[in-house]
Amino acid sequence: MTKSVPVKELMERLNLEVLCSDNGLDRPIVTSDLSRPGLELTGFFSYYPEDRVQLFGMTEISFSKGMEPQERLKRYRQMCTRRTPAFVISRSLEAPDELLQAAKEAGIPVLRSRLKTTRLSVYITNYLESKLAPVISKHGVLVDIYGLGVLITGNSGVGKSETALELVKRGHRLVADDNVEIRKEDELSLIGSSPEIIEHLLEIRGLGIINVMTLFGAGAVRSSKKITLVVHLENWDPEKHYDRVGLDEEKTQIFDMDVPMITVPVRPGRNLSVIIEVAAMNFRLKNMGYNAAERFTSDLNHLISHNSMND
Missing domain, CATH: 3.40.1390.20 (HprK N-terminal domain-like)
Structure with missing residues (x-):
């Protein structure tokens, strides 16, 4: 239609x-x-x-x-x-x-x-x-972290909403929980927002539904945000290889656009909110021209080359 x-x-x-x-x-x-x-x-x-x-x-x-x-x-x-x-x-x-x-x-x-x-x-x-603009709905949580729209995805019960709550407590802003409506406004922009009926609401298992704006104030929410980064949460699989350096660049497709994605394994003891916060800061740093993983790899290769010449 x-x-x-x-x-x-x-x-x-x-x-x-x-x-x-x-x-x-x-x-x-x-x-x-x-x-x-x-x-x-x-x-x-x-x-x-x-x-x-x-x-x-x-x-x-x-x-x-x-x-x-x-x-x-x-x-x-x-x-x-x-x-x-x-x-x-x-x-x-x-x-x-x-x-x-x-x-x-x-x-x-x-x-x-x-x-x-x-x-x-x-x-x-x-x-x-x-x-x-064409609209699709995606299961996840959208949070504004340091000006970046970070879409947190993962299976039900993996801890997306709890992580979003901790991020809000750390001063970031909730856009949508559980159901994110994504509009493709042009060839370069994916804008995420919340359905009106659940706007500003966050569902926490064992606690129920809370109103983030009522609890934390108007500065803790926003109505929409451009999606810049996807963070996918999944249960830790000991058989799976996870990127430990940061050279692997994953992407996921929303509509026909490739969006940068980071996969974060979840297990007890990991502070997901801090990890996602740092991931957003590191992503901004990469966009500004500094890539810590590439710098480390370059320095390591230079050191190996230097040592081999001295042998």
Whole structure:
């Protein structure tokens, strides 16, 4: 099923003024792309993105003023199709009478904003991308650690929520527990958030459900966070080889994106919250250009080479 956003929701979000056809505010917006209908005003309709919000700025309005009224009306009527969600005018510009007439005939709302065209375009696009982005749900806990969105995964009962609670006590922020909704807002961003019904809640076995914001304050939670690192918790397997140096680089795929992953074995006596906290700090350090594992390997190889030459 194709996701959509009603025009009314966009109007309320950006505080847009309705100029006509308020009965068309339920029309669906199905794409975050916008159209600046300059070529259409000249009569070029070979490619007309009719399913996009049609944005009019100073250029479009000024150009249309130089047209004959009947020509203007003809062009605007051609722009009004059953798939056109809305017309939006920026900079509090006056809407041409012919546009209002054509929009009323088709039941398409005409909205207006005081914002400049470029800024309004950015706001509309960002909002629609957020609302229309594909979403998947993933079992895990998402925590903001030193500004990094760390998704903690693992089998049920491995200790994800308890680890998240300890991280919150250490000053980090909870985003979601148990069920993380992940939106792919663009080709580079995975944004995680919590379903509304369990937002700010943390389930601790033996204790029950707690409200993190109520217990620790508003600074202990946040509504969403870009996922940068995945930490997978698994029960310690003595037969399995675990990375002890840090040269192995694991990745996991979410949607079609590869996300860096660290596997942390769990057994009694290991302080998982501290390990994950340090993993986040070390990941940031790697992104800044310093890799302790590579530095150690380089120094070790240099020492071995030096000693072999002296033998």
